[in-house]
Amino acid sequence: MQKSIKKYFALFALPTILAFTVIFIIPFLLGVYLSFTEFTTVNDAKWVGFSNYVKAFSNQEFLRALWFTVKYTVVSVISVNVFAFIFAMLLTRGKKGTNVFRTIFFMPNLIGGIVLGYIWQLILNGILFKFDVTLTSSAKYGFWGLVVLMTWQMIGYMMIIYIAGIQNIPKDLNEAAKIDGASRFVILRNITIPLIMPSITICLFLTLSNSFKLFDQNLALTAGAPSKQTSMLALDIFNTFYGKTGMEGVGQAKAVIFFVLVAAIALIQLVLTRRKEVEN
Amino acid sequence: MEQTQSRGKDITIFTILLVLAILFLAPILIVLMNSFKGKFFISDTPFQFPNGDTFSGLSNYTSGIEKINFFSAFGMSLFITVCSVAVIVLLTSMTAWYISRVKSKFNSFLYYIFVFSMIVPFQMVMFTMTKTANVLHLDNPIGIILIYLGFGSGLSVFLFSGFVKSIPLEIEEAVMIDGCNPAQSFFKVVLPILKPIAITVAILNVMWVWNDYLLPYLTIGNEWKTIPVAIQYLKGGYGSVDMGAMMAMLVLAIIPIVIFYLFCQKYIIEGVVAGAVKG
Numbered sequence: 001m002q003k004s005i006k007k008y009f010a011l012f013a014l015p016t017i018l019a020f021t022v023i024f025i026i027p028f029l030l031g032v033y034l035s036f037t038e039f040t041t042v043n044d045a046k047w048v049g050f051s052n053y054v055k056a057f058s059n060q061e062f063l064r065a066l067w068f069t070v071k072y073t074v075v076s077v078i079s080v081n082v083f084a085f086i087f088a089m090l091l092t093r094g095k096k097g098t099n100v101f102r103t104i105f106f107m108p109n110l111i112g113g114i115v116l117g118y119i120w121q122l123i124l125n126g127i128l129f130k131f132d133v134t135l136t137s138s139a140k141y142g143f144w145g146l147v148v149l150m151t152w153q154m155i156g157y158m159m160i161i162y163i164a165g166i167q168n169i170p171k172d173l174n175e176a177a178k179i180d181g182a183s184r185f186v187i188l189r190n191i192t193i194p195l196i197m198p199s200i201t202i203c204l205f206l207t208l209s210n211s212f213k214l215f216d217q218n219l220a221l222t223a224g225a226p227s228k229q230t231s232m233l234a235l236d237i238f239n240t241f242y243g244k245t246g247m248e249g250v251g252q253a254k255a256v257i258f259f260v261l262v263a264a265i266a267l268i269q270l271v272l273t274r275r276k277e278v279e280n
Numbered sequence: 281m282e283q284t285q286s287r288g289k290d291i292t293i294f295t296i297l298l299v300l301a302i303l304f305l306a307p308i309l310i311v312l313m314n315s316f317k318g319k320f321f322i323s324d325t326p327f328q329f330p331n332g333d334t335f336s337g338l339s340n341y342t343s344g345i346e347k348i349n350f351f352s353a354f355g356m357s358l359f360i361t362v363c364s365v366a367v368i369v370l371l372t373s374m375t376a377w378y379i380s381r382v383k384s385k386f387n388s389f390l391y392y393i394f395v396f397s398m399i400v401p402f403q404m405v406m407f408t409m410t411k412t413a414n415v416l417h418l419d420n421p422i423g424i425i426l427i428y429l430g431f432g433s434g435l436s437v438f439l440f441s442g443f444v445k446s447i448p449l450e451i452e453e454a455v456m457i458d459g460c461n462p463a464q465s466f467f468k469v470v471l472p473i474l475k476p477i478a479i480t481v482a483i484l485n486v487m488w489v490w491n492d493y494l495l496p497y498l499t500i501g502n503e504w505k506t507i508p509v510a511i512q513y514l515k516g517g518y519g520s521v522d523m524g525a526m527m528a529m530l531v532l533a534i535i536p537i538v539i540f541y542l543f544c545q546k547y548i549i550e551g552v553v554a555g556a557v558k559g
Contacts, residue, residue: 001453002382005462012378012466016371016433017390022416023430024397027408034408042411087300090293097294103545104301110537110548112491114508115530118515119307122314122527126326152304157552164553202556213401216493220512237403238494252407259404266399 035252040245052253061228062254065236068139072146072232073211079151080207081200084158091159092166102163106156117220120149135222142222142230149217154210158203165199166192198273205269209262233258308534315340315531319524336524341532344514344525350532353510357490360421360506364428365485369478372433376440377470381452391441397434402494410498419499427499428489436481439555443477444470483544483551490537507533 005012030042035052037045056062087105091098108116124135124145135141169192177187193200215234218224224231224239231239237258240251313329314322321334328334344350379387413419413427447470455465471478493508501509511529515521541548 012374016375019430027405030408255403
């Protein structure tokens, strides 16, 4: 059977492979190469070794964006997951209206980042107006604005995954614990949380990588203002490429560093999930 | 006694959920409310209902639609999303079936490259991909479909491959013994079996392509605007932002998504869970 399928390579595999090569593989390899060169249009690339990387790491804006991104990621991972877990606990009591609530909580996920950014710009500026400031008066407003926005957007998604995990816990375990007189907190700590560890891992890493790669919401909400203090990594890379000419090489080096960081997060997740699978 | 206590608890939980639901919907409802107010009454007092002085009817909608050419942006978004997702589902399911069924070093290498591409952030290839698309004349509404195919193939091939591996070979062998060629056996037998995962792949890609901003902005944004690009343009292109038009356009941007969500809710939520657990 393999042989007869093999004849159909051109029909079945080739179109995807071609598009994938042209749009992903070549640009990826070219991107790695260009990060070691100075260029403005790809054709005029001149090898400069690691100097772009040195420039990237001594670039104040990049370091500030990196620090901002890390801080923001830590805070939003905690806030999204804590709220999503509480929401999931509230919704798994099997009471009336659960589905309607689930529908409402999940909805913000489907709205695009640009639209979300402007929705929250209106709301947050409206609140801050009462205190005579705006979202872009100080970096701390932009920071917490992004946290609120992303928490609002991602709670629903993570909640759904937590609900799936909680519903998989065998009912008799909870009942047995209740008969033994275990308090609600003990049940939560010793039964619920250990048994939904796979969901927790998935949610932590989904929020981690989504927060780390955030772009659209950042652009729409503050666009980095005031004076780039609320730029996250993705936006800083974008601005390095398209903000001024002559910085393309540094921009590409920043992009490679960004890629390595994101890949590291993904690899840690892979290792952790694999280890869990072995234990079970 | 215990019953009244648990009923009291139910009511408390219901109330908490109700308050949360209102908080969740509030931002969208506030934007809706402001879309009917004159543009100078929005920024300062977004939480006030429109009244005789501030109510502006549908004028924000008409001016916004005209400014960003909303209906052409809507048509562009719809065209790109429908075509890209159709192409992605069809071609990546074929590819996934091919590389799972034909065992070779090259195919398993290919599989790992597809998986690898899932962890590469867009910024890594942003500049070089845009240039490549430009050189190959893919920077138009047809070409962008191929760009989405190239970019979306990682996750899609991965999800389809996982599913194909769970289909017993005997089914396809039986069909081929009956005289079907591989193409016939794929389209008549395998594709129908792939339907659940195809729905997941389609939903995940719709959510991505419809809302995507940076890729269409960089590749075709100068000439053709999708909804997110058009909305960002409203902010960028006119010095001071016309808040009225902005509110109206945000509402129009949300409506199609809400309709899509209400119709396919079950599939969307299942698809998201399936995609998350496997990805």
